Amino acid sequence: MANKHNLLLLFDRPLEPVFMSKGKNRAKFDVPNSLLSDRYKGNPEIQERFGEDAGERIPVRANISIPNLKVPMSLDRKEQFSLFIPRHRRIAAHLINIFLGLKSVDDFQTVAVYARDRVNPVLFNYAMSVALLHRPDTKDLNLPLFAEIFPEKYVDSKMFREIREEATVVPDGSRMPIIVPKDYTASDLEPEHRLWYFREDIGINLHHWHWHLVYPFEAANDAIVRKDRRGELFYYMHQQIVARYNFERLSNNLARVTRFNNIREPITEAYFPKMDSLVASRAWPSRAANTRLADLNRELDQVKYDVSDLERWTSRFVEACHQGFVMDTSGNRIPLDERTGIDLLGNIMESSSLSVNRDLYGDLHNLGHVFISYSHDPDHRHLESFGVMGDSATAMRDPVFYRWHAYIDDLFQEHKQRLPQYTTQQLDYPNIRVESVQVQPDNGPANTFQTFWQQSDIDLSRGLDFVPRGNVFARFTHLQHTEFIYNINVNNGTGAQAMGTCRIFMAPRNDERGTPMLFRDQRLMMTELDKFTVALNVGPNLIRRRSTDSSVTIPFERTFRDLDTNRPGAGTQSEEQFNFCGCGWPQHMLIPKGLPGAGLAADLFVMISNYNDDRIDQDLVGTCSDASSFCGVKDRLYPDRRSMGYPFDRLARSGVDRLQQFLTPNMNIVQVNIVHTDRTVQRNQRQ
Numbered sequence: 023m024a025n026k027h028n029l030l031l032l033f034d035r036p037l038e039p040v041f042m043s044k045g046k047n048r049a050k051f052d053v054p055n056s057l058l059s060d061r062y063k064g065n066p067e068i069q070e071r072f073g074e075d076a077g078e079r080i081p082v083r084a085n086i087s088i089p090n091l092k093v094p095m096s097l098d099r100k101e102q103f104s105l106f107i108p109r110h111r112r113i114a115a116h117l118i119n120i121f122l123g124l125k126s127v128d129d130f131q132t133v134a135v136y137a138r139d140r141v142n143p144v145l146f147n148y149a150m151s152v153a154l155l156h157r158p159d160t161k162d163l164n165l166p167l168f169a170e171i172f173p174e175k176y177v178d179s180k181m182f183r184e185i186r187e188e189a190t191v192v193p194d195g196s197r198m199p200i201i202v203p204k205d206y207t208a209s210d211l212e213p214e215h216r217l218w219y220f221r222e223d224i225g226i227n228l229h230h231w232h233w234h235l236v237y238p239f240e241a242a243n244d245a246i247v248r249k250d251r252r253g254e255l256f257y258y259m260h261q262q263i264v265a266r267y268n269f270e271r272l273s274n275n276l277a278r279v280t281r282f283n284n285i286r287e288p289i290t291e292a293y294f295p296k297m298d299s300l301v302a303s304r305a306w307p308s309r310a311a312n313t314r315l316a317d318l319n320r321e322l323d324q325v326k327y328d329v330s331d332l333e334r335w336t337s338r339f340v341e342a343c344h345q346g347f348v349m350d351t352s353g354n355r356i357p358l359d360e361r362t363g364i365d366l367l368g369n370i371m372e373s374s375s376l377s378v379n380r381d382l383y384g385d386l387h388n389l390g391h392v393f394i395s396y397s398h399d400p401d402h403r404h405l406e407s408f409g410v411m412g413d414s415a416t417a418m419r420d421p422v423f424y425r426w427h428a429y430i431d432d433l434f435q436e437h438k439q440r441l442p443q444y445t446t447q448q449l450d451y452p453n454i455r456v457e458s459v460q461v462q463p464d465n466g467p468a469n470t471f472q473t474f475w476q477q478s479d480i481d482l483s484r485g486l487d488f489v490p491r492g493n494v495f496a497r498f499t500h501l502q503h504t505e506f507i508y509n510i511n512v513n514n515g516t517g518a519q520a521m522g523t524c525r526i527f528m529a530p531r532n533d534e535r536g537t538p539m540l541f542r543d544q545r546l547m548m549t550e551l552d553k554f555t556v557a558l559n560v561g562p563n564l565i566r567r568r569s570t571d572s573s574v575t576i577p578f579e580r581t582f583r584d585l586d587t588n589r590p591g592a593g594t595q596s597e598e599q600f601n602f603c604g605c606g607w608p609q610h611m612l613i614p615k616g617l618p619g620a621g622l623a624a625d626l627f628v629m630i631s632n633y634n635d636d637r638i639d640q641d642l643v644g645t646c647s648d649a650s651s652f653c654g655v656k657d658r659l660y661p662d663r664r665s666m667g668y669p670f671d672r673l674a675r676s677g678v679d680r681l682q683q684f685l686t687p688n689m690n691i692v693q694v695n696i697v698h699t700d701r702t703v704q705r706n707q708r709q
Contacts, residue, residue, distance in 0.1 A: 024131040026160050028080050032134055032150065033166045036143040040135055041068075048077040051135055054084035059139040083132050089120045094141045094149075101322075102299060102407040103144040105234060105414050106391040109324040114149050115240045117141065121153035122243060127160065147171060152238050156246050168231050168415060169224055173482040175415045176224045177496055178206040179298035179305065185482065189494050199479050199497035207296050207419075214291055214421045216274040219501050219615070220267065221419050224480065225578075225608030229652075231415040232605045233259060236653065240375035247375050251660045253368025258666035259652045261431045262574075265547050266614065267424045269530060273615040273622055273696070277534040278547075281432055282425035285332055285390075288312040289397065291421040295410050306416070307398050307409045315393045316400040325396070327389060335384035336433065339370065342383070343436035350378045360441055364665070367437055371430065390426055391417060435546075443675045451632045451688040453515035454522060454558065459628045459692040463506040469694045470621065471613045475702040476502035478578070499702065503569075503613040510565040510628055514558040521633035522688075523662070524565060526552040527670065529681075531623040531693065541681055545670040548627065550574055550651055551612065553662065555633060569612060574651045576606030578705075606649025616696025624696060625681055629669065629689045636663050 031044035031051070039062060041053045055063055062068055094117040097103065097110065104110050117137070124130045130153075138146055147168070154160045169176045184200045192198070207222065208215035220226065237255070241247055268278045282289070292311040299306055317328045342348045347355040348366055356378060358366060369376040373385040395412030399405075410416035417423050461469050479495040514520050527548040533539050539547070553573045556565055570577065616622040638659050654660050665671045678684045681691060 023126075024083075024128045025080075026127045026130075026163060029127070029131060029134060029150075029154065029160065030163060030166060031080075032138050033147060033171050036147065036171055040138045043077075049080055050078070051080045051082050053082050053135055056084050057082065057088075057132070057136045082135050083128055086129050086132050088133060088136050089123075091117075091120070091137055091140060093117075094120075094137065094145065097142045097145055099140075099142050101142060102413070103142050103148070104392070104395070104408060104412040105148070105239060106388040106395070106412055107323055107325060107408075108385065108388075110145070111239050114145060114152075115238075117145065117149035118152050118238070118241050118246075119243070121149060122157060122241070122246075130157070130160070144172065148235070151235055152241070152246070155236065156241075156243070167228070167480075169228055169480060170482060172415070173496070174298050175413070176227065176297075177202050177482075177498070178296055180206070180296075181496065182298070185494050185496070194493060197494060199495040202496050202498040204499050207294060212292075213276060216276065217267070217270055217421070219475075219499070220270045220611070221421065221423075223500055223608070223611060224498060225500065226611060227415060227418050229605065229607055230418050233653065234414045236605045237374075239372070244375075250654065250658070251365050251666075252374070253365040253370075253372065253376065254666055255368070255652075255654055255660070256372045257364055257368040257431075257434050260427050261434070261546075261667065262550060262652065263418075264424060264428050264431050265529075265549050266611075268547055269549060269614040272530050272534060273617060273698070275534075275617075279424045279428045281429040282422065283429045283432065285315055285329060285393070288314045289394070289422050289425075291425070293410070293420045293422070295416070295419060297410075297416075299407070304407065307406045309394075309398050309409055309420075309422075313397045315397050318393060318396055318400050320396065320400070320402045322402060325392060327393070329393065331384065332386060332390060332393065335386040338383055339367070339386065339433055340436050342370075343367070343433075343440065346440070348378055349382060351381065358437060360665075363437055363441075364434070367434060371433070387430055390430075394420075394422055394426065431546075438671055439673055441672050443673055444669055445675060446686055449629075449669055449689075450686040451522060451630055453517075454520060454630050454632075455513045455515065455687045456628055456630055456690040457511040457513055457562075459511075459626060459690050460509040461506050461626060461692070461694055462509055463504045465504060469626075469692060471506065471616065471694060471696040472504040473613060473615050473696065473698045474502055474504075475499050475700070476610065476705060477702060478705045500610055501615055502610045502703075506569045508552075508565070508567045508569075508628070510567070512556075512558055512563045512565060512630055514560050514563060517560060519560065520558045521637075522556050522558055522630040523633050523636045524552070524554050524556050524567070525627075525629045525631060525668070526550070527627045528624050528694070529627070531625050538680070541674050541678055541684055544625070544681055545674070548667075548670040549614075550667070551626075553651055556630065558630075570609065572609070572612055574607050574649060575609040575612050576649045577609050605653035607652055614696055616698045618698050618700065621695035621697035624694050625691050626694045627681070627689065627691050631664070631668075631688070638663055 031049055034044040040051055043050050094113055097113050121130060124133055134150060151165055154163050154165060181200050181202060188197050188200060204218065207218065237249060237252055238246060271278060290312060292309055294308040295306045297306045315329050318325050347357050348370065350356055356366060366378060370378065370383045371387050373380060373388055377383060391411050395408035398409060410419050411423060463470060463472055466472050477497050477499050479497050481493050482496050508526065527550055529544045529547040529549065531538060551572060551574065552567065554567065638661050640658050650661050674684050
């Protein structure tokens with residue numbers, strides 16, 4: 023019987039033939055001649071040449087019937103693959119279904135070996151990853167880091183000459199990290215480049231890729247797509263990204279992002295990614311300033327849509343929000359109620375297979391990405407592929423991503439603004455009072471967040487095809503903050519022990535003009551920092567919570583996990599959760615950059631809500647729930663009965679103009695300052 027862990031070796035060096043050695047132990051698949059691609063079939067001496075120094079020989083069975091791969095192979099191996107393109111999604115779903123339908127690990131290994139050198143490498147990686155995450159016999163495997171397999175999606179293309187030189191000339195163990203420059207996509211003449219550390223952060227882009235991996239668009243097995251509150255989670259995760267991005271813009275003396283709500287107007291922002299696609303053997307296309315969207319007619323990708331399609335789908339989405347219902351394919355009205363309305367709208371907007379009526383409501387979010395990503399060559403006359411907006415692994419690098427998603431979020435708000443406002447009775451937790459809140463950094467004054475730059479290393483060797491084996495590290499610069507503790511004083515006057523949910527948010531106090539924000543604007547910039555359950559004894563309680571325990575983030579070691587040193591023990595509960603736990607906002611980006619000197623003023627909000635109104639009865643022992651706010655919980659219900667973003671997901675009750683007026687006794691706010699120091703430190707260890 024095949025060892026299922028050997029399946030992970032098929033991710034290594036994606037452009038090299040499958041029979042070349044894989045992994046740090048130089049394992050080699052002994053591929054039967056019948057499974058080899060036409061290029062190498064009938065040349066057994068080639069296989070043997072690469073097997074002479076193999077550390078392990080992995081037998082591959084050939085006595086099974088290979089499924090028909092005509093559909094997956096219809097995407098050329100040298101094309102770019104995009105989850106946003108309908109044809110590519112259908113192809114991916116077809117391959118996922120093939121992998122999921124195989125009866126045993128033996129059969130899976132044989133078909134995967136056969137497919138690997140015939141199917142587009144990025145398509146193979148995606149379909150293989152989704153299948154491994156969802157097959158009962160492989161869901162405990164630890165997926166490799168996507169940035170390690172396809173490093174060209176994350177770093178400056180000029181680095182690869184240095185990387186290849188280092189790997190070829192210097193023996194493993196003596197190689198120096200290759201420095202990823204901070205300012206390689208633009209200069210300080212471009213105001214948008216002030217946000218380079220956010221848009222081009224490897225951890226943020228990995229989070230976006232991994233989220234779409236955990237929540238695939240479509241598959242034959244409906245349960246793979248139909249995860250609890252999936253549509254609402256699509257809305258909330260992206261809403262929080264826009265809120266955080268706006269926070270960062272104020273941290274760089276920029277106005278909040280301008281919504282891309284008139285798709286007929288030119289896109290003022292340019293983006294030149296400075297990256298190569300090793301799969302397509304071409305540079306990623308750029309977009310010049312003031313580029314306009316145009317009707318798409320790209321026969322190769324079977325993409326033929328008009329800009330008016332986006333406008334029509336927008337109108338239908340807004341009409342549904344205003345009417346309070348959506349229409350299914352049979353003409354039935356499905357109400358957009360307080361509990362399920364946002365989930366229905368999220369599935370329609372993302373246009374997953376859960377959309378109640380794709381023909382009517384279309385594919386607005388995904389094809390918006392496609393229109394923007396093809397704006398430089400809408401009719402394929404220059405034979406250019408899509409830009410970074412066309413790939414979920416790279417889309418967040420482009421400034422227009424945030425303009426597009428600010429517009430998408432604005433459409434969701436058409437529904438949210440029509441929901442009944444929360445009453446004081448719905449917000450209050452009787453006889454529970456949050457007396458005071460303080461933030462204490464590990465080293466520094468109270469109520470001050472301290473940010474700085476940090477340099478960290480990531481091993482790119484698994485994605486470096488046709489270069490000598492051994493580690494090759496890239497050293498990149500990212501934002502970091504001093505760790506801190508929340509000190510929250512709560513008084514329980516109920517006369518008995520009580521359970522509560524502690525909800526912590528933060529938003530800027532002032533807008534781009536320095537004017538104190540109104541609640542209606544500030545609520546949309548409330549970034550969730552943490553959410554956790556607390557037991558409150560009678561009388562005074564001091565809640566102490568470390569920043570590293572956030573329900574939004576995952577630690578650096580998990581974002582950039584080294585599977586050889588950080589792998590959980592075999593057969594343990596934590597091993598099964600390891601893959602899902604790769605989904606989460608990176609811990610180093612929990613706190614916005616802030617400003618130097620006096621810092622950026624912000625309001626830190628703390629609320630204790632009634633756990634009896636929040637609770638979801640389920641067993642979370644051994645599950646990955648520490649990044650549940652953005653990613654949910656593997657194989658479980660979303661661990662909070664409230665609407666995502668509660669209590670800021672709706673307009674305030676009458677008479678509330680400022681955050682202070684919104685408060686009930688179970689809430690409190692404290693003014694904090696986010697102070698940035700322009701210094702760079704290095705992590706003590708490579709991850």
